[in-house]
Amino acid sequence: MSKSKRSPYGDGGLFKRADGMWVGTVEIPSADGNRRQKRVYAKHKTEAKRKRDDLRAEVAKGVIPVSSTTTVAVWLRRWADDIKKPHVRPNTFDWYDEAIRLHITPHIGTRKLRHLTAEEVRYMLRQATTPANAQRAHKTLKMALKDAVREGLIGRNVAEAVERPKHLKQTRGVLISDTAKTAIRAAIDLEEDDETAPALAARWIAGFLTGARPAELLGLEWDRVDLDNGLMDLAWQLQQVDKAHGCGEPQGDAYPCGKKRASFCSQARWDLPAGFEYRECVGTLLWTRPKTQAGTRLVPIVEPLRVMLDRHRQRPGPNPHNLVWHRPDGRPLTRHDDAKYWGAVLKAAGLPKVDVYAIRHSTATLLQELGVPEETRMVIMGQSSVAAHRMYIHVDQTQAKTALNRLERLLLSSAGSVVGAIK
Structure with a gap:
């Protein structure tokens, strides 16, 4: 006897159970090639048939219905940990993870993925504490739902129907030449007055005269500084990266090691994308490569x-990691240390608070005022796109453009007076 021919995927049946409930069934393809069945239920035959036909239409379009227990929170966790994390840099993953944990899941995490509506997304965005957080939540959710559509879990990305929240991005501060010189002078005075503090005057001056990113200077090692030929190799940067538990999978909220934080796990490990190039420094600090080829310069x-x-190199003291700038006991400086010591410089100089990236922005501004061609500025700053570079340009309307030789003399004489002060 020949076997009956199987109906194609997507076809389904309709029958009435003994309790009077009507059941519609649709065949769903699976990754292992086996058949599985999705069912819908209704008290009346007409409603059950409508639900079955709707489900069959979704399967025909390539939408694979998710489990009825799959919530937004469950999908976002899978998306972040299994889909994005293996392919993005740690800082990028942390950006997504924070948006999920703090701004999305608390408000719509329990909602079923298939039933999420645009109005619920708007509700979630209204709960954000700042416009920047709303924008981050919207971008993250939109990306996660786009991948859910691509995998056939849902048929429509409802976040695309919600307008991107408006956020007026704050312009980072910038120091013009006079205020930059004031900050440099204050840094020199602080270094001379407090022998117990990190020797960082040259770090701030290097920032102004190279445009290097804070992480690039914090991770700079002496074997990448060629004083004879006057070159600095910015091929690595120092970044703080969280470790992951290495003791096994958690059971609920508990890990086999008994520790909640991965840093306390005796088998803690780096959980980094394949091919991610790094060198261990100490603790959770790693030397990593810049994210673009242009950054290596x-x-x-x-x-x-x-x-x-x-002169700075001749200072005595421990330096086990061969870092150009470090704490007095030789430990690396973190970005939090860097920000704290920069704040002390501004306070001593009597200048308003601007974040440490203001140094890099100031370099970009001064180069622009010099009339240096954009492509040359991009090489110096280590930027891969014109759009990225233009984000760093702040035109000071109070200062007229000066000729190249005039501003060059100003910068060199300023630096020269600093060098003379520490001899």
Whole structure:
């Protein structure tokens, strides 16, 4: 006897149970090739047939219905941990993870993924504490739902129907030449007055005269500083990266090691994307490569800075990691340390608070005022796109454009007076 021919995926049946409930069934394809069945229920035959036909239409379009227990929170966790994390840098993953934990899941996490509506997304965005957080939540959810559509879990990305929240991005501060010189002078005075503090005057001056990112300077090692030829190799940056539990999968909220935080796990490990290049420093600090090829670059060291670095290198004290700048006991400086010590410089200089990236922005501004061609500025700053570079340009309307040689003399004489002050 020949076997009956199977109906194609997506076809379904309709029958009445003994309790009078009507059941519609649709065949669903699975990754292992086996058949599984999705069912819908209704008290009346007409309603059950409508539900079955709707489900069959979704399957025909490639939408694979998710489990009725799959919530927004469950999908976002899978999306972040299994789909995005293996392919993005740790800082990028942390950006998504924070949006999920703090701004999305608390408000719509229990909602079923298939039933999420645009109005619920708007509700979630209204709960955000700041416009920036709302924008982050919207972007993250939109990306996660786009992948859910691509995998056939849902038929429509409802976040696309919700307008992106408006957020007026704050412009980072910038120091013009006079205020930059004031900050440099204050940094020199602080270094001379407090022998117990980290020797960071040259770090701030290097920031102004190279445009390097904070992480690039914090991770700079002496074997990448060529004082003889006046070159600085910015091929690595120092970043803080969280470790993951290595003791096994959690059972609920508890890990086999008994510790909640991965940093306390005796088998803690790095959970980084395949091919992610790094070198261990100490604790959770890693040397990592810049995220773009343009970030890996050689930067010229102007003579006044070369003299300062040469003198800085001769300072006594432990330095187990061969770092150019570090704490007095030799430990690396974190980005939080960097921000704290920069704040002390501004306070001593009597200048308003601006974040440490203001140094890099100031370099971009001064280069622009010099009339340096954009492509040359991008090489110096280590930027891969014109749009990225233009985000760093702040035109000071109170200061007229000056000729290249005039501003060059101003910068060198400023740096030269600093060098003379520490001799």
